[in-house]
Amino acid sequence: MNRKQIAVVTGAHSGLGKEFVKLLTEDGTISEIWAIARNKEKLDQLISEFGNRVRVFSLDLSDRTSFSVIEKLFLEERIHITYLINNAGFAKFCSYDDITVDESLNMIDLNVSAVVALGLICIPYMKKGSHIINIASQASFFPLPYQNIYSSTKAFVSNYTRALNVELKNKGITAIAVCPGWMKTGLFDRGTIGADRATNNFSGMVTPDVVAAKALSDAKKGKDISIYGLPVKLTWLFSKVTPPKLMMRIWLMQQGIKP
Numbered sequence: 001m002n003r004k005q006i007a008v009v010t011g012a013h014s015g016l017g018k019e020f021v022k023l024l025t026e027d028g029t030i031s032e033i034w035a036i037a038r039n040k041e042k043l044d045q046l047i048s049e050f051g052n053r054v055r056v057f058s059l060d061l062s063d064r065t066s067f068s069v070i071e072k073l074f075l076e077e078r079i080h081i082t083y084l085i086n087n088a089g090f091a092k093f094c095s096y097d098d099i100t101v102d103e104s105l106n107m108i109d110l111n112v113s114a115v116v117a118l119g120l121i122c123i124p125y126m127k128k129g130s131h132i133i134n135i136a137s138q139a140s141f142f143p144l145p146y147q148n149i150y151s152s153t154k155a156f157v158s159n160y161t162r163a164l165n166v167e168l169k170n171k172g173i174t175a176i177a178v179c180p181g182w183m184k185t186g187l188f189d190r191g192t193i194g195a196d197r198a199t200n201n202f203s204g205m206v207t208p209d210v211v212a213a214k215a216l217s218d219a220k221k222g223k224d225i226s227i228y229g230l231p232v233k234l235t236w237l238f239s240k241v242t243p244p245k246l247m248m249r250i251w252l253m254q255q256g257i258k259p
């Protein structure tokens with residue numbers, strides 16, 4: 001019996017993740033899309049919207065016991081993983097002391113540890129032509145005061161993914177870091193906590209569908225980084241030739257924040 005070709009998408013019921021699910025349902029080579037997030041009701045809506053090729057798993061990826069649940073599922077089924085899309089993540093727009101130690105560590109658990117763990121768990125089920133798509137951010141380009149943990153987690157994701165891509169070359173598997181600018185999604189509902197000093201200039205916001213489409217297309221081309229839109233590309237290039245201290249000063253001015 002042939003193995004099922006599956007795609008695993010985390011943070012799948014909303015924002016960017018939902019756009020990935022939508023695009024993957026249009027790919028006839030994928031037998032099942034395994035959609036992971038915490039909210040079961042919202043996950044179930046994916047099945048109503050996109051049909052039974054979507055299977056849903058309500059798991060908290062900041063809880064490490066979830067990884068063994070996923071590993072067990074992989075062992076029980078005959079699968080090949082064509083896509084792993086590590087998309088679940090969250091930000092907090094505030095100063096370091098506006099959130100608790102637990103909230104800070106939870107951000108690292110989801111944005112970093114889950115990305116690494118799922119990659120390591122999925123790679124043995126991948127083959128030549130499979131893709132790992134890790135969602136970083138333009139926040140990875142330089143350190144961001146008042147988003148210090150978020151931007152650091154995304155810098156990790158970007159560096160880790162691009163280095164992993166080199167290590168996976170001999171297997172024919174690609175890993176790509178997706179670095180979106182601001183997108184119109186639920187990120188802001190969880191990220192905005194009414195802090196005195198916080199990111200509040202979200203200029204150049206795009207819808208997530210265009211970012212997802214470019215990410216899938218760039219992954220198929222074997223790229224190791226995907227950046228949608230000229231303003232974000234220019235920020236990336238500018239950050240390569242500008243000292244981080246100056247980038248941070250410009251960022252604070254743009255955000256109207258006095259440090």
Ligand SMILES: NC(=O)c1ccc[n+]([C@@H]2O[C@H](COP(=O)([O-])OP(=O)(O)OC[C@H]3O[C@@H](n4cnc5c(N)ncnc54)[C@H](OP(=O)(O)O)[C@@H]3O)[C@@H](O)[C@H]2O)c1
Pocket residue numbers: 010011012013014015016017036037038039040042059060061062063087088089090091110135136137138179180181182183184185186187188190208
């Ligand atoms: N929006 C932007 O401007 C922007 C810019 C650059 C990068 N990004 C990145 O894009 C990715 C997608 O975010 P989004 O903008 O689409 O935001 P979103 O609409 O808030 O989506 C986040 C998704 O992650 C899931 N999630 C959150 N905590 C989770 C947990 N502990 N375990 C499992 N799933 C969890 C959420 O579902 P549940 O709450 O049900 O778990 C939701 O489906 C994130 O990595 C984000 O950092 C966003």
